[in-house]
Amino acid sequence: MTRSTEFREQLIAAIPGLRAFGLSLTARGDRADDLVQETLMKAWKHYESFEPGSNMKAWLYTILRNEFYTQLRKRKREVEDADGFYSSRVAVHAEQDGHLDMADLRGALGLLPEDQREAIILVGASGFSYEEAAEICNVAVGTIKSRVNRARARLAVLMHIDGDEKFGPDAHSEAVLGGSHRG
Amino acid sequence: MVEDGNKTAKTAKPHNKTEKKIEKMNHAPNQPEVYDLIGQRLRNFYDEVAQQPVPDRFVELLNQLEAKSSQKKPQ
Numbered sequence: 001m002t003r004s005t006e007f008r009e010q011l012i013a014a015i016p017g018l019r020a021f022g023l024s025l026t027a028r029g030d031r032a033d034d035l036v037q038e039t040l041m042k043a044w045k046h047y048e049s050f051e052p053g054s055n056m057k058a059w060l061y062t063i064l065r066n067e068f069y070t071q072l073r074k075r076k077r078e079v080e081d082a083d084g085f086y087s088s089r090v091a092v093h094a095e096q097d098g099h100l101d102m103a104d105l106r107g108a109l110g111l112l113p114e115d116q117r118e119a120i121i122l123v124g125a126s127g128f129s130y131e132e133a134a135e136i137c138n139v140a141v142g143t144i145k146s147r148v149n150r151a152r153a154r155l156a157v158l159m160h161i162d163g164d165e166k167f168g169p170d171a172h173s174e175a176v177l178g179g180s181h182r183g
Numbered sequence: 184m185v186e187d188g189n190k191t192a193k194t195a196k197p198h199n200k201t202e203k204k205i206e207k208m209n210h211a212p213n214q215p216e217v218y219d220l221i222g223q224r225l226r227n228f229y230d231e232v233a234q235q236p237v238p239d240r241f242v243e244l245l246n247q248l249e250a251k252s253s254q255k256k257p258q
Contacts, residue, residue, distance in 0.1 A: 003252065008245055015241050037244060044248045098238050125229035133242035136236040153208035156217050157201060161222075 003047050011040060015058050017126060020101060024121045025068045027110065036069075039064040055132065062136045065118070108158040113150055119144050122149035 018039060022032035042063050043050070052061055109117055115137075122133040123144070130148070134141040 008249065012242070015237045016233040016235060019235070020229045023232055024229070032239070033238065040241060040244055041248070044245075044252075084219065098190055105221075109228070118245065120225065124225040124230065150205075150209060153205050153219055155221050156214075157204040157208055159221070161217050161220055174257075176234050179203060 004052075007047060007050075007052075010056050011043060011060075012064065013059055015040075015056070018060060018064055021121060021126055022064055023069070024109065024125075025114075025118060027156070035064055035068055038067045042067065058132050058136055059129065061126070061128075065136055069115070091173035105155070107160065108155050111158060112154055115153035116147045116154065120155070123148050124152075 015036060018036045019032055022039075023029060024178040026032045039060060043060055048058065053134060105141060109120075112120070118137065122128045122136060123130060128136065130141050130144050133143045133148075137144060
């Protein structure tokens, strides 16, 4: 059985989304595109394991994600974000008195733990359902939901759109915490 | 796998106050306006890349893979 034209077309159609997902994982454009390259090659090689009519998008994202973590383990905790894709807007602020002043989503995303970041990208940006995201990440649906909720909460606070006026500290805790300014 | 820890040295250690706000947020009632806003920004972030045209290198890769495949298989 040969790879159909349709298979190739579906691969091409998925590339932009895969690049975006890869970028959100690696924080580096060159690495993201290398990941996509690896993914395409693996998809091509293992096309027979793909069931026509099933969710190709999820299949490809799973391949890319697995490849990302495989490479990460190989690199043995090499520091990601060496180019400062995520940290450049944040590093300066982090040196201040703990007040993170970030309207910038990219900066805030970079401060998420990896599992929360991939969850919120898959569900909130790539258009997957919780069930699909759970499949891709190989965890329970409940785990994905929990990670997405935590990611949202963290993003909301970091981006100062958490409606802090409603939940802001009272005068007492302001004093205790050193009264750092917000906003 | 550590759920909450930041793995990279470059990311800032969350300040106590921030962590408290996040916990409050986690237990706060649903705020659709906030989450809608986040969703919008996430999609903008994602679309920035996803709307770029497919780089040549990938089309060329697929052409090469296809050429190899048709060479191997007896026609």
